[in-house]
Amino acid sequence: AQSVTQPDIHITVSEGASLELRCNYSYGATPYLFWYVQSPGQGLQLLLKYFSGDTLVQGIKGFEAEFKRSQSSFNLRKPSVHWSDAAEYFCAVVLITGFQKLVFGTGTRLLVSP
Amino acid sequence: DTGVSQDPRHKITKRGQNVTFRCDPISEHNRLYWYRQTLGQGPEFLTYFQNEAQLEKSRLLSDRFSAERPKGSFSTLEIQRTEQGDSAMYLCASSLGTVGDTQYFGPGTRLTVL
Numbered sequence: 163a164q165s166v167t168q169p170d171i172h173i174t175v176s177e178g179a180s181l182e183l184r185c186n187y188s189y190g191a192t193p194y195l196f197w198y199v200q201s202p203g204q205g206l207q208l209l210l211k212y213f214s215g216d217t218l219v220q221g222i223k224g225f226e227a228e229f230k231r232s233q234s235s236f237n238l239r240k241p242s243v244h245w246s247d248a249a250e251y252f253c254a255v256v257l258i259t260g261f262q263k264l265v266f267g268t269g270t271r272l273l274v275s276p
Numbered sequence: 277d278t279g280v281s282q283d284p285r286h287k288i289t290k291r292g293q294n295v296t297f298r299c300d301p302i303s304e305h306n307r308l309y310w311y312r313q314t315l316g317q318g319p320e321f322l323t324y325f326q327n328e329a330q331l332e333k334s335r336l337l338s339d340r341f342s343a344e345r346p347k348g349s350f351s352t353l354e355i356q357r358t359e360q361g362d363s364a365m366y367l368c369a370s371s372l373g374t375v376g377d378t379q380y381f382g383p384g385t386r387l388t389v390l
Contacts, residue, residue, distance in 0.1 A: 166318075194376040205280070206319070206367070206381040213376050252318050256376060263309065263332070264369075264379060266318030 164189050168253055168267035175243045176275050183238040183270050185253030193255035195236040196264065197227055201249040209251075212236065223247070248274045278302055280382035282368050288388045289358055296354045297385045301370030308351050309379060310343060312336065313365040322366075325351060326373065358389045 167186045175181050187193060194213050198206040210221025217229040227238045236253060253267040281300045289295050301308050306327055311319035322341070323333045327348035337343075340358075345351040355362055365386050369379040 205383045263321040268318050
């Protein structure tokens with residue numbers, strides 16, 4: 163079945179430390195890939211997206227993600243986490259064909275410790 | 277700011293009552309999407325409009341749910357005879373309608389059914 167998996171429900175990182183959030187997808191073809199962030203009381207905000215080309219994608223707020231076709235993964239990284247990064251992070255895919263609905267993973271809640 | 281807006285932000289209702297939510301998309305966006313997000317889960321697709329035409333509905337959208345987008349502008353989502361299982365965050369998103377384009381999300385309407 164087609165799915166998006168975020169294996170980590172919660173992650174705690176010390177402020178200033180590096181971060182990697184995992185995302186795997188299961189589709190017959192490479193979909194379009196997205197990372198969104200959701201802060202309390204806020205809507206989902208797009209961090210970055212991948213369609214094709216360079217497999218390392220830069221996004222807003224210092225985030226980047228790397229697409230690895232062989233592993234069906236699209237992990238999100240940040241070299242130095244700030245306390246304001248504490249939020250829920252969602253990986254999502256859109257199939258290249260079809261009407262462009264987003265299929266989301268279950269999310270990873272990031273906690274930042276001082 | 278001309279982002280996606282939703283009204284109301286919170287709605288508390290009693291089981292069996294009808295509720296209606298409104299979404300105002302970004303003005304030049306042709307596509308409008310509704311998603312539902314329950315606690316601890318990622319958003320799930322409900323339905324989408326291309327201009328005023330409702331082109332796809334999820335199986336999650338029972339016959340108690342109806343959505344409209346008159347004149348291709350704002351959209352409404354109505355739930356009739358609400359059930360406790362309808363308690364969730366209802367998210368609206370809009371996009372230009374090109375392949376792989378970014379969906380911009382509103383802040384959501386949180387529904388609590390007592």
